[in-house]
Amino acid sequence: xxxxxxxxxxxxxxxxxxxxxxxxxxxxxxxxxxxxxxxxxxxxxxxxxxxxxxxxxxxxxxxxxxxxxxxxxxxxxxxxxxxxxxxxxxxxxxxxxxxxxxxxxxxxxxxxxxxxxxxxxxxxxxxxxxxxxxxxxxxxxxxxxxxxxxxxxxxxxxxxxxxxxxxxxxxxxxxxxxxxxxxxxxxxxxxxxxxxxxxxxxxxxxxxxxxxxxxxxxxxxxxxxxxxxxxxxxxxxxxxxxxxxxxxxxxxxxxxxxxxxxxxxxxxxxxxxxxxxxxxxxxxxxxxxxxxxxxxxxxxxxxxxxxxxxxxxxxxxxxxx
Numbered sequence: 001x002x003x004x005x006x007x008x009x010x011x012x013x014x015x016x017x018x019x020x021x022x023x024x025x026x027x028x029x030x031x032x033x034x035x036x037x038x039x040x041x042x043x044x045x046x047x048x049x050x051x052x053x054x055x056x057x058x059x060x061x062x063x064x065x066x067x068x069x070x071x072x073x074x075x076x077x078x079x080x081x082x083x084x085x086x087x088x089x090x091x092x093x094x095x096x097x098x099x100x101x102x103x104x105x106x107x108x109x110x111x112x113x114x115x116x117x118x119x120x121x122x123x124x125x126x127x128x129x130x131x132x133x134x135x136x137x138x139x140x141x142x143x144x145x146x147x148x149x150x151x152x153x154x155x156x157x158x159x160x161x162x163x164x165x166x167x168x169x170x171x172x173x174x175x176x177x178x179x180x181x182x183x184x185x186x187x188x189x190x191x192x193x194x195x196x197x198x199x200x201x202x203x204x205x206x207x208x209x210x211x212x213x214x215x216x217x218x219x220x221x222x223x224x225x226x227x228x229x230x231x232x233x234x235x236x237x238x239x240x241x242x243x244x245x246x247x248x249x250x251x252x253x254x255x256x257x258x259x260x261x262x263x264x265x266x267x268x269x270x271x272x273x274x275x276x277x278x279x280x281x282x283x284x285x286x287x288x289x290x291x292x293x294x295x296x297x298x299x300x301x302x303x304x305x306x307x308x309x310x311x312x313x314x315x316x317x318x319x320x321x
Contacts, residue, residue: 009244013236016296023293027181030188037191042077042198043092043136045145050134051089051117056127058084063123071120075196079271086131087124089117148202155206156180159213167220168307174297175216178289182212186281190274200275208282211257215250215290222246223295224308235304239295250287258283 012019043049053059061078064087068076077090121128156176163172186205190197222242230238261283265276 006244006247009237009240010247011236012240012243012292013296013299016292016299019292020296020300023181023289027184030185030191033188033191034184037194039187039191039197040194041145042196043090044199045142045197046092046094047136048090048092048095050132050136051091051121051130052081052132052134053087053089053117053121053124053128053130055085055087055125055129057125059087059124061087061124063125064089064120067120067123071116077196077270079269087121089121091116144199148199151206152183152209155209159209163213163217163220166217167224168303170298170301170303170307171216171220171294174294174301175213175220175290177297178216178294179209179212179286181289181293182208182282182285185285186278189281190278195274195277198274200272201278204275204278204282208279208286211283212286212290215254215286216294218246218249219243219290219295220298223298223303227305227309231305235299239299243291243295250291254283254287 059080061080065076065078068078068089073091073095076095079088080086081088117130121130156179159179160172160176163175183205186208187197189195190201195201219242222245223239226233226238226242230241233241258280261276261279264272265280268276
């Protein structure tokens with residue numbers, strides 16, 4: 001399905017060096033922000049307290065959030081879960097210890113969180129009952145961070161193996177560099193703006209890594225097909241035609257995906273905000289990297305027709321040559 005057809009190939013490879021320089025500078029800036037500012041990890045990674053409460057009627061989440069801000073919690077995390085009458089608060093150990101009137105936060109964080117939230121939860125409506133107060137230790141957070149890094153590594157290795165078997169090792173290397181480019185840029189945005197990096201954001205990052213591979217596979221498959229059909233064309237012409245001929249498909253696929261993600265970003269509330277934000281950044285940069293980073297990299301590595309199309313065997317005098 002195509003909304004439009006571009007009759008003349010766009011000379012992307014003529015500007016390949018410019019695209020790679022832009023990508024390199026963006027990647028370098030993201031790395032600098034990660035090193036200098038670091039990620040603002042959520043309590044899943046740093047440790048904290050989770051408080052769950054129930055109300056007789058729909059809870060006033062905004063009222064609870066406002067009361068927490070007045071109590072000295074800079075970025076309170078309050079959300080409904082299950083029903084509109086159930087509320088969950090997530091408080092970091094630093095927030096609990098620094099809140100006015102709490103002096104022994106390091107000694108008993110669960111007790112301190114209960115003291116801090118007892119009066120604040122009343123702002124959510126009548127008939128409040130605290131159902132659960134759970135402490136998440138820093139050790140658990142460290143394990144989650146390690147497991148998340150391991151999951152990322154496993155995904156990367158799987159992608160490289162898949163692309164190497166399906167296409168050629170040059171495509172595998174180029175695709176994984178382009179996709180890691182997206183991941184690092186997402187992390188760079190979260191480091192620069194100090195947005196909270198939670199398990200949901202980690203899940204979004206892994207999703208972007210897999211999502212970007214799909215576009216890389218489409219481009220690589222079209223390049224291989226063009227090498228078979230366009231036997232007298234140069235490598236640049238083959239790649240330009242592959243990218244140009246898939247533009248309509250790219251706009252439809254990514255446009256529809258981004259529409260859904262933007263709806264979560266705009267109407268999903270605080271619960272889905274950073275998850276959708278990470279997906280939005282990843283999708284936008286994923287389009288760029290899959291088309292204008294992966295393809296030029298394969299060109300720099302010397303991709304040629306013989307890498308993807310085996311020469312036809314000729315038969316002479318009853319023998320195969």
